[in-house]
Amino acid sequence: MTAAPTPTGRTRPGPVPPGSTWVVAGLGNPGPWFRRTRHNAGFLVVDRLARRHDARFRLRGLGATVAEIEVDGRRVVLAKPQWFINLSGRPVAGLLRRYGVPADRLLVVQDDLDFPFGAGRLKRGGGPGGHNGPRSVTKALGTRDYVRLRFGIGRPPKGQTIGNFVLQEFSAAEQAELPVLLDRCATAVETLVVRGLNRAQDTLHTADVQTG
Secondary structure, eight states, X not given: OOOOBOTTSOBOOOOOOTTOOEEEEEOOOOSGGGTTBGGGHHHHHHHHHHHHTTOOOEEOSTTEEEXXXXXXXXXXXXXXXXXXXXXXXXXXXXXXXHHTOOGGGEEEEEEETTSOTTOEEEEESOOOTTOHHHHHHHHHHTOOOSEEEEEEOOOOOTTOOHHHHHXXXXXXXXXXXXXXXXXXXXXXHHHHHHHOHHHHHHHHHHHHHHHO
């Protein structure tokens, strides 16, 4: 039985069919100093999803804070690993075991230097592309068969190191655009859970073209 939609498009809590749970793990660094930095784009996306569904994150052991939401009858476990981003794999693997979720229903949300600011890409599998967060996840799981949402942050300006760039806050101009971009990613996540990867890719990548 699927929960009835509310006027806002959310769903009221209801029975969750077996095998319908997803884990959505945003990657970032814990602590207030890192909260608005580029490297924490993954945290920002799952935060936006939690706010959409009036959910709060709570510490659940295994090195992660967790918020549970329901999207059209599917349970979605939003997670923010509380180990540093390069060590995200063990907390993510622990959450999959706790909730009995296979790797193919894991979505990892990360920042990505290889796309311009705000561009989003969804893909199953593939290499880490130089990012130690998904590298850690792949090592802990022993597979690449999970979905990644890559949020573009662009490249550092000439003369600035990558390390400094990713640990800086988004610029004022970027912060002004963030709400719309995070909402777009949140919608893509909801579409993935309900309608599958191909439809979610169409939604996200078409929006990139329209705003590019």
